[in-house]
Amino acid sequence: MKFLRLYKNDQVFRIALGIAIVVIGYIASVFYSKMQQLDASVERIATSSQTQLELEKLLSIITHYETYLRSYIITKDEAYLKNRFLDRGEIELNFVELKRLTANSPSMTRSLDSLKVMLDKRFDLFRETLTLARVRNADKQMLNDKLLESTAYTIQMRDHVYRAIDREAKKLKKLNDEHQFGLNDSMVSAFLLVILSLLVLLLSFNRVSSDIYQLQKANDELKFLNQAFNNAEKVANFGHWKLNLTTNAYTFSENFYRLLGIDPDSPEATPENIATFIHPEDFESAAKAHEESLKTFASTSVVLRYVLPDGKTKYINSVGSFMQNSKGDQIKVGVNYDITEPYLKNIELEHNNRHLKAVNEELESFNNIVSHDLQEPLRKIQMFISRIQEKEDGVLSEQGKDYFGKIYASANRMQTLMIDLVNYTRTIKGDKTFVKTNFSSLLEQVAQELSINVEEKQGSLTFENLPTIKAIPFQIEQLFINLITNSLKYSKENVPPKIRIAGVKITEPETIQDKVVTDRQFCKIVVSDNGIGFRQEYAEKIFVLFHRLETDVKYAGTGLGLAICKKIIENHNGYITVKSKPGKGTDFSIYLPKT
Amino acid sequence: MITHKDPIHILLADDDEDDRNFFSEALAELKMTNKVTLFKDGKELMDYLDNPDIKMPHILFLDLNMPGKTGFDCLKEIRANSRFKELSIAIYSTSSAEKDIEETFVGGANIYIKKPNDFSKLKKVIKDVVNINWQFHSSGLNKETFFFSI
Amino acid sequence: MKLYIKYDGIMACRVILQEQLEKHQVKYQLLDLGEIEIDEGVTEERFAEVQESLNRYGIYILNNQKSQLIQRIKDAIVEMVYERDKLPSTTISHYLSEKLNFSYGYIANIFSEYTFTSIENFIIIQKIERAKKLIVEEELTLTEISYKLNYSSVAHLSSQFKKVTGLTPSMFKRIIDKRRLLVNQVE
Numbered sequence: 023m024k025f026l027r028l029y030k031n032d033q034v035f036r037i038a039l040g041i042a043i044v045v046i047g048y049i050a051s052v053f054y055s056k057m058q059q060l061d062a063s064v065e066r067i068a069t070s071s072q073t074q075l076e077l078e079k080l081l082s083i084i085t086h087y088e089t090y091l092r093s094y095i096i097t098k099d100e101a102y103l104k105n106r107f108l109d110r111g112e113i114e115l116n117f118v119e120l121k122r123l124t125a126n127s128p129s130m131t132r133s134l135d136s137l138k139v140m141l142d143k144r145f146d147l148f149r150e151t152l153t154l155a156r157v158r159n160a161d162k163q164m165l166n167d168k169l170l171e172s173t174a175y176t177i178q179m180r181d182h183v184y185r186a187i188d189r190e191a192k193k194l195k196k197l198n199d200e201h202q203f204g205l206n207d208s209m210v211s212a213f214l215l216v217i218l219s220l221l222v223l224l225l226s227f228n229r230v231s232s233d234i235y236q237l238q239k240a241n242d243e244l245k246f247l248n249q250a251f252n253n254a255e256k257v258a259n260f261g262h263w264k265l266n267l268t269t270n271a272y273t274f275s276e277n278f279y280r281l282l283g284i285d286p287d288s289p290e291a292t293p294e295n296i297a298t299f300i301h302p303e304d305f306e307s308a309a310k311a312h313e314e315s316l317k318t319f320a321s322t323s324v325v326l327r328y329v330l331p332d333g334k335t336k337y338i339n340s341v342g343s344f345m346q347n348s349k350g351d352q353i354k355v356g357v358n359y360d361i362t363e364p365y366l367k368n369i370e371l372e373h374n375n376r377h378l379k380a381v382n383e384e385l386e387s388f389n390n391i392v393s394h395d396l397q398e399p400l401r402k403i404q405m406f407i408s409r410i411q412e413k414e415d416g417v418l419s420e421q422g423k424d425y426f427g428k429i430y431a432s433a434n435r436m437q438t439l440m441i442d443l444v445n446y447t448r449t450i451k452g453d454k455t456f457v458k459t460n461f462s463s464l465l466e467q468v469a470q471e472l473s474i475n476v477e478e479k480q481g482s483l484t485f486e487n488l489p490t491i492k493a494i495p496f497q498i499e500q501l502f503i504n505l506i507t508n509s510l511k512y513s514k515e516n517v518p519p520k521i522r523i524a525g526v527k528i529t530e531p532e533t534i535q536d537k538v539v540t541d542r543q544f545c546k547i548v549v550s551d552n553g554i555g556f557r558q559e560y561a562e563k564i565f566v567l568f569h570r571l572e573t574d575v576k577y578a579g580t581g582l583g584l585a586i587c588k589k590i591i592e593n594h595n596g597y598i599t600v601k602s603k604p605g606k607g608t609d610f611s612i613y614l615p616k617t
Numbered sequence: 618m619i620t621h622k623d624p625i626h627i628l629l630a631d632d633d634e635d636d637r638n639f640f641s642e643a644l645a646e647l648k649m650t651n652k653v654t655l656f657k658d659g660k661e662l663m664d665y666l667d668n669p670d671i672k673m674p675h676i677l678f679l680d681l682n683m684p685g686k687t688g689f690d691c692l693k694e695i696r697a698n699s700r701f702k703e704l705s706i707a708i709y710s711t712s713s714a715e716k717d718i719e720e721t722f723v724g725g726a727n728i729y730i731k732k733p734n735d736f737s738k739l740k741k742v743i744k745d746v747v748n749i750n751w752q753f754h755s756s757g758l759n760k761e762t763f764f765f766s767i
Numbered sequence: 768m769k770l771y772i773k774y775d776g777i778m779a780c781r782v783i784l785q786e787q788l789e790k791h792q793v794k795y796q797l798l799d800l801g802e803i804e805i806d807e808g809v810t811e812e813r814f815a816e817v818q819e820s821l822n823r824y825g826i827y828i829l830n831n832q833k834s835q836l837i838q839r840i841k842d843a844i845v846e847m848v849y850e851r852d853k854l855p856s857t858t859i860s861h862y863l864s865e866k867l868n869f870s871y872g873y874i875a876n877i878f879s880e881y882t883f884t885s886i887e888n889f890i891i892i893q894k895i896e897r898a899k900k901l902i903v904e905e906e907l908t909l910t911e912i913s914y915k916l917n918y919s920s921v922a923h924l925s926s927q928f929k930k931v932t933g934l935t936p937s938m939f940k941r942i943i944d945k946r947r948l949l950v951n952q953v954e
Contacts (some may be wrong), residue, residue: 394682398711402635404734409639412736437734470935473926483922719938723945729933748884752892755882756841762899764942766933 035229042222049215056208063201070194073123074187080116081183088176095155133186140179147172252276260359268351281360283330301327319344337365393444404433442582449497449589459495461488468502479510481519488525489545491616497590504583505610509551520552534597539613549610555602625651625747630662631680643740659686676750681710696725705750722764729766742767783824791817837881839867840874848893859890895931902940909936
């Protein structure tokens, strides 16, 4: 793996290739010098053989001469002597050849020098023997002695020559061995050279072919990317353009033209034409932003309209930024995308928002009207009625008094209704900021608020185990005020109301309105009382707006209180349920999300 | 020391004529030794109070919702002036919003009255206010913590 | 910089009285709250001087017999509410008649005649006044305050607080805090 990675690395590959070539060069030069050496050794072997041969030849000539001389002595035939005998010509030639051959070897030269002395002496002996032989009646004994002496010398000379030949043979053998070794060496070098060259060749080829493959792949990918990009532009409704700041040439992507409703292949699709599609109102500002950016090289983002050939208007967001191409030219690249749809939607949304805000404001002013402006005349009516009832009591007929009583009651009812209505609309509107709310301290305040009402009925209000969760405090306050007021109102006569508010752990998942409510997600708070209660079948109805169960005057109400509670609980994404039994009291269960 | 023999001087600033009438009628019926001065807006009230020669009144009943200078504006101006330190201010308003009650108390009001919808209640309210104010002054209670909301 | 101080009005009064009387060389003896015994031999002139200098501190010499009694009743109640660490558990009527040596009926009658309010109401006002002071001082919880002022529960204290001031203790506290914040911001 590691090797493969190195192989893939261009730098490493180049270095390796360089080293391989150096190694091949080195091995080739070694090989060449080896061949030179072999050449020289072949020469030397040849010289050595020649030297041996010449020496042998020299010896054989001497022997020949000796034989001829003996033959002459025996036969006295002059033919044996002829011209060559005693003529040292052949030997001299021989000797010159030897001298040439052994010129490079000092030991051999020395040996030849001594051989020459010996040769001279031998020829002297020849000549002496011949002289002795030619003498008529020669002293046989002397001749014999001379011959013996000559033969002994010849042997001595032969020994010398043989020694020289021996030396030369040894040298030859050594040379031969060296040559053999050098030859082997060269063969290994040559083989190595070939293998290495082949390897380098192979690697290079592999590398080049893989590079070509990669290049091709990259090329294909680039082509694909280009295609994908073009498709993406088409699908995503955007186009791009480039401006080379050096050449001042604009290029536009195909889809850019398409965005403007122009066929990219049509003659209309030229960079010069593009500007003519820009909405005249937007042209100046867009051009200004563009030119400004060319000075500062800052990114740009403008929204401008293009008027299409078919007359339609398109909202285009054009975002531009700067980069450098491979030549180092500054290029401004812009992406234009069609934001017509979101832009128009946004405008619509803004419009709706404004409308909603207006509605909310209307609701708010409605609230103000109800809580203040409507209360004013109502209060006046009530005041005047009370004035009449007090001052004109004597002059009114019974029926008149009755009527005024009814007007008074109606006005009072209207007042409570308006207060409840304001509270109800406040739960619909109003700020719904969730903050971490400690229900215990919140109920502490509610208890203070209602302390007089509770005391009036000699009731008791307790609370325990209450959670701290995110809630809308004023709404939760309203919720408990309504529930406690409700319990106080529907308390049994002559029985002090006992209201208990407690946080309860949801031990088993409960199903409320087809939803499973678990302890992990919800807090449960139970508000229980010992009041008059109601039949369970009315459980759903009591939360309905303006719905009232009791018709008795002493339980006068607007039917809004519990509807407000339900609304508040809904605002908190919680649930409220009720369990009741006539004469046994009522339990309201509140489920509020923990987060 | 104020004794009930001293005439109590009461001011009322309210743009509503009916309310001014109810108020003076109620005071008349209460048969208290008192003197009442009515103003129909905040400016009139402040012009009166700015006169350094006047004898300091005891209680000012101040409607919040008045055209021009509102009751809240008057409250701020009066409380910014140490000359009126002893003047008790009773806010007299249709609103019973907790926000208004809190804001005016924080702003220096001593009493907050939600305008009653019954004449006898009005009489009782005025009587209670005059009384509690007198208690505060006669019994040396702490003015800093003098709040009464009815 | 605004400082919040806690003071003992009764103690301050005593010191002022001592200082002023000594300044005018009047022989005196401080008796119960609101009562001083002075030397008979003080000239009318000097008496007027003393009276004038005391008036500057909001201290008045009561001449009317009934006014004096009213003041004594008030003082007795204030003393009861403020001086004691805890209100006496014996009935207040018993406490007052013993303290002032009059029948409770007489005390109550004369009190309402002169003050436009019943003695019970006055006690409540004083208790709530004390409660306010304690709330502002922030040293005690509502539970502790209700115990100290002999209320059966926080709910009872709250309802009485609301009856007297029209506010819940929480809202009262909130208003005080906001006022202080406002004053601190201005300065």
